[in-house]
Amino acid sequence: MKGKVVKNQRLNDKYFFLEIKSEEFVTQAHVGQFLMIKPGSQEYTHDPLLRRPLGVADVHDGKFNLVYMVVGKGTKLLSEFHEGGMIEFSAPLGNSFTLLENKRVALVAGGIGIAPVFWLAKTLKNRGCVVDLYYGGRTVDDVVLLEELKENTDHLIVTTDDGSAGIKGFVTLPFKENVETYDMVYACGPKPMLKTVSEICVNAEVPVEVSLDERMACGLGACLGCIIYLREGDEIVQKRCCVEGPVFDGAKIAW
Ligand code: FES
Known part of the structure; x- marks a missing residue:
C-alpha cells in the first residue's frame, strides 16, 4: 500500500x-x-x-x-x-485487542509502547469504558502526547524512572495498588514491564492482554525471527509474534 x-x-x-x-x-x-x-x-x-x-x-x-x-x-x-x-x-498485520464495553479497564504503557495503547484508550472510551492509563518512561522525553492522552482517558498516571515527569519510579507500582478494581488490563512496553504486569494480574485474577514488541524481519510469518513461547496446558508451544500476535494473553506467556 x-x-x-x-x-x-x-x-x-x-x-x-x-x-x-x-x-x-x-x-x-x-x-x-x-x-x-x-x-x-x-x-x-x-x-x-x-x-x-x-x-x-x-x-x-x-x-x-x-x-x-x-x-x-x-x-x-x-x-x-x-x-x-x-x-x-504493508496492509495492517497481526491480531488485535479484545474490545470490551462499559467496563473498568487499566492500560499500562512503557515508552514507545504508548503507540497501540493510544488508539486502544480512545476506542475503549468510545465504548463506554472507564479507562485508567498508567504510562511510564525513563525520563520526561519518554512520555509524549500527554494532553491528547488526557482527553481520551479518565485517569492518566505518569511515572518516570528519574522523576523528571509524574511520579518517580516504575509504572507497575501505582498500577499494582489498584489492579483489583479492574475488569481487564492491557499492556504494551518493554518485556520486563509486561512480565511484571502479567504477574500482578495473574495474582489478582484479572485478565490481561499484552502486545509484544518483538524484533521482526518479514512480518508475514515466514522468517520465524519473532518466535515467542506460550503455555498451553502442560505444554510450551511456539508462536509467531507477527501472525499469531502481537497481542497475547499475558497469563499464558512463558516469560
Ligand atoms: Fe518473520 Fe514473524 S517476523 S515470522
Missing part, C-alpha cells in the same frame, strides 16, 4: 508523530495491529531489514497515525519524510 504523508512531526529529541492518508489502510485496520513500513527512498526497496514494524497509534478521517523513536538507520530515514511525500507500507 501507499499513502501520502500529512505530517511527520518531531515531538522531542527522540520521538516523532507521523500521519499518513490512506483510506485503504484505515478501512482494514483493527486496534492492536501493526504495519511494516518502508522508511526511505527507492534504493532501499530491497532491504527488508530496514522495513520497520510499527504499532498503529490511531485511525481517523481516512488517515492513520504512527509514533516512533529514532533508534537506527531505518527510523532516521523515516524521520526525513516531508509533508506530501509518498510512503510505502
